[in-house]
Amino acid sequence: MGLSERLADYVRGYVVIRAVGERLPAFLNLASRGGVELRQVSRPGPHALVARVRASQYRHLRHPARRAGVRLRLVRRRGLPFVLGRLAHRPGLVAGVAVALAIMGVLHSRIWAVEVAGVAGEQAQRVRSTLVALGLRPGAARAAVDPRRLEQGLMEAVPELAWVDVRIQGSLVRVEARTRRDDQRLALLPGDVVAASDGLVVQVMAASGWPVVRPGDVVRRGQILISGRPPLGAPPDARSVRAAGVVYARVWAEGFAETGLELTVERPSGRQARGLLVTAGPWQIGLGAVEPPFVRFRTEVRHRRLPGLLAALPLRWDHVTHREMALERFAVDLEQARRLVEERALEQAASHLGPTPEVLTQRLSTWEEPTGDGQALVRSRAVIEAIQDISAFTPHEEASPDPPDA
Incomplete structure (x- = not known):
C-alpha cells in the first residue's frame, strides 16, 4: 500500500475487524458481492480472520455475516474521524492545542534572534547597531524584514565591509559579513621592513627598498631594517616604495620555570x-x-x-x-622535578621564537633552593640561541589606511 492510499484511509477512517466462524470463505464472497473491500486479510486460526475495512463500509458487513453464520467483533478504530470525535468530548484539550498553535504561530512570525558572523569586536558592534537602526531587532515582524534592504544599508553604513549576506532561518536572522582585506590594501602602501625582535643581523636580502643595516649589526625590536624612503643622495624623482625583503638574525630567547616537590593537579x-x-x-x-x-x-x-x-x-x-x-596533590623526587621544570623552561623559551627558527644551541641551568620546611624549590632557566627571519612590514604613517569611524 502506497503512502497516498494510507493517507486516504487515515482521512476517511478505517476499522480492524475479527470474524470467527466455519464459513469464512462464504463470508468473504458475500462481502465482496456487496461492494465491501477487505484489506490486509490474515488468518490467525482455521476459523478466524482479521481484516481492515473502511469505517463507512463496516455496517454493510452485518448482512453477509448473518448469512454466513460468522460472528463479527470490532478490534480497533483508526483515522481522522475517530480522532475528531474523541476531541469533541474534550473541549479543554482542543482549546489548549489551539492556544499552543496560536502562540507558536505568533513566535514564528517574529524575529527572536540575530546572529552576526564573520566580524568581531568593534566591527561586530557597528553591524549590530546598524541593524537596529534599520529596524532589525528581536521581536520585529518577520514579514517586514527585507534581506536585500538590510544588505544595502549595511554596505552604505559600514564602508569597510567587502560583502554582506543576510538570511532568514525561521525566527533567526543570520548576518554573514566580511571586511576588506587589509593585507591587500597594505600591499599597495609604502612602508619599511622593521625588526620583529632584538637580534644580531647575519644576512640581509632586500627585494625592494634600501637596506639600512648590515651583517654584524645589533638591532632592537621596531628598528628599521630596510627603508621604503629614498636615502640622501637619491635621484630627485625617487619616491617612497613598499620595502620588502628578508633579514636573518641571531636571536636569544629565555624561559624560566619553577616547582616544589609537591605538585597539585x-x-x-x-x-x-x-x-x-x-x-x-x-x-x-x-x-x-x-x-x-x-x-x-x-x-x-x-x-x-x-x-x-x-x-x-x-x-x-x-x-x-x-x-x-x-x-590532587602528590610528591615527586628531585630528579622528576628537575625534568619537569626543564621541559617547562624550554617550552617557554621556544614560545618567544618565530615559527621556523634554526636552533643553534640550548642552555639549561637548573638548581634547588631550600624553603626551610624540609622542602625544596626547583628552578630552571633555559636560553635558546637560534637564527630566524626577524623582518616585519610597517606602513608609513602618512600612508596608513584611515581607521574606521568610531
Missing part, C-alpha cells in the same frame, strides 16, 4: 550535576542544576533543536553538565 572527582535550559523566543527557563554547584568545575553544554521542519521554530534546549574537579 586537577582531576575529575566523579561528582556531576545536570541541568536543562529551555529557550523559547526571548524567554529562558532553567530546570535542574543550570548554575554550577561546585567551586572547581568544568562545564559541557550540548545544544538541541527541534527536528525537521520544526527546527524553524524559536525553541531550543541545552543540556548542561557540570563536572566537579578535585585538587
Whole structure:
C-alpha cells in the first residue's frame, strides 16, 4: 500500500475487524458481492480472520455475516474521524492545542534572534547597531524584514565591509559579513621592513627598498631594517616604495620555570550535576542544576533543536553538565622535578621564537633552593640561541589606511 492510499484511509477512517466462524470463505464472497473491500486479510486460526475495512463500509458487513453464520467483533478504530470525535468530548484539550498553535504561530512570525558572523569586536558592534537602526531587532515582524534592504544599508553604513549576506532561518536572522582585506590594501602602501625582535643581523636580502643595516649589526625590536624612503643622495624623482625583503638574525630567547616537590593537579572527582535550559523566543527557563554547584568545575553544554521542519521554530534546549574537579596533590623526587621544570623552561623559551627558527644551541641551568620546611624549590632557566627571519612590514604613517569611524 502506497503512502497516498494510507493517507486516504487515515482521512476517511478505517476499522480492524475479527470474524470467527466455519464459513469464512462464504463470508468473504458475500462481502465482496456487496461492494465491501477487505484489506490486509490474515488468518490467525482455521476459523478466524482479521481484516481492515473502511469505517463507512463496516455496517454493510452485518448482512453477509448473518448469512454466513460468522460472528463479527470490532478490534480497533483508526483515522481522522475517530480522532475528531474523541476531541469533541474534550473541549479543554482542543482549546489548549489551539492556544499552543496560536502562540507558536505568533513566535514564528517574529524575529527572536540575530546572529552576526564573520566580524568581531568593534566591527561586530557597528553591524549590530546598524541593524537596529534599520529596524532589525528581536521581536520585529518577520514579514517586514527585507534581506536585500538590510544588505544595502549595511554596505552604505559600514564602508569597510567587502560583502554582506543576510538570511532568514525561521525566527533567526543570520548576518554573514566580511571586511576588506587589509593585507591587500597594505600591499599597495609604502612602508619599511622593521625588526620583529632584538637580534644580531647575519644576512640581509632586500627585494625592494634600501637596506639600512648590515651583517654584524645589533638591532632592537621596531628598528628599521630596510627603508621604503629614498636615502640622501637619491635621484630627485625617487619616491617612497613598499620595502620588502628578508633579514636573518641571531636571536636569544629565555624561559624560566619553577616547582616544589609537591605538585597539585586537577582531576575529575566523579561528582556531576545536570541541568536543562529551555529557550523559547526571548524567554529562558532553567530546570535542574543550570548554575554550577561546585567551586572547581568544568562545564559541557550540548545544544538541541527541534527536528525537521520544526527546527524553524524559536525553541531550543541545552543540556548542561557540570563536572566537579578535585585538587590532587602528590610528591615527586628531585630528579622528576628537575625534568619537569626543564621541559617547562624550554617550552617557554621556544614560545618567544618565530615559527621556523634554526636552533643553534640550548642552555639549561637548573638548581634547588631550600624553603626551610624540609622542602625544596626547583628552578630552571633555559636560553635558546637560534637564527630566524626577524623582518616585519610597517606602513608609513602618512600612508596608513584611515581607521574606521568610531
